Amino acid sequence: MSLFSLSILLLAATVGSAQMTGDLRLVGGDYDYEGRVEVYYSGEWGTVCSNYFNLADATVICRQLRYSGATTFTRFPSVQMQGSGRIWLDNVDCYGTETALTDCHFNGWGSSSCSHYQDVVVTCSGLSDDRRDGTIRLVDGSSSKEGRVEVYYRGEWGTVCDDNFDDRAGRVVCRQLGYSADHVKVMERAYYGEGSGRIWLDNVHCYGSEASLSDCSSAGWGNENCGHYEDVSVQCGDVRKLS
Known part of the structure; x- marks a missing residue:
């Protein structure tokens, strides 16, 4: 591959990437409103540790994902639901009123003493207007x-x-x-x-x-x-x- 072709591919990859620091996604669930919580930072998706995680934290996650709230969360998921790679957030502490998970207190990016068997899993509720059938x-x-x-x-x-x-x-x-x-x-x-x-x-x-x-x-x-x-x-x- 020529240097010019490689440069074009790299540019296309950069343009196609729309993720920003703090973006969230739910992975591995049967539906898009449930799954392992992953957060984007420094070019990588990583998981969130369940230490001290509670319903207020889950509510902020679901609201950021444009749901109205959270119904359940799991601190110790099945092996199939465990992530890999980085664990970006640990000791997350939200009041429940924040608009984004990164507005909550946490140890700092990548500062974690967790393993992936502690990856938090969340189920959200209340589809927002842009996620209702027929939208x-x-x-x-x-x-x-x-x-x-x-x-x-x-x-x-x-x-x-x-x-x-x-x-x-x-x-x-x-x-x-x-x-x-x-x-x-x-x-x-x-x-x-x-x-x-x-x-x-x-x-x-x-x-x-x-x-x-x-x-x-x-x-x-x-x-x-x-x-x-x-x-x-x-x-x-x-x-x-x-x-």
Whole structure:
């Protein structure tokens, strides 16, 4: 590989990395609202030790992940749920009102006397608005009012097939996102690029008056015969969100 090619790959990796210090994720659970707590620091994901961990700490974690609260936590997880690599945080002490885990007191990054059998596992509750089944977003456009249509269902974002998707469906998308339904444009054939993962909706048919895309008729969640080259995209006509 040439030095130029290597430089391009390194640049792409840097641009593609959106993690920031203190970002959180839940790993290893059956659903996206549960799992081993991992925190991002110095280019690495690492775990959180369960020493003195309580429900207030779990609540801050879930709120940072845009859930309303926490239901349970586990101090000594099964072998399958234990992490590897760095243990970034130990002796975490939150009041429960903090907006991020790193706002709480802890020993300092990497200052831990723990082993991975003490990795904390959390289950969150109360999906936020952007994690409810049927929530939609527009992805990979130049602004939030345009892009590939993606819909959230059962813990996953997926795309919508362009089969039978028309301007009436486009108006429902824009209205659901809080934009004007005037001058809507629907683009077929992955105009804003192909998505990945599930294709949740196919053969969507809307009258145009529905409050959300999931109120329209379709083949059913996950029932489709499409490829991602058929992902539908929408441009909403007004960049200003409606009050």
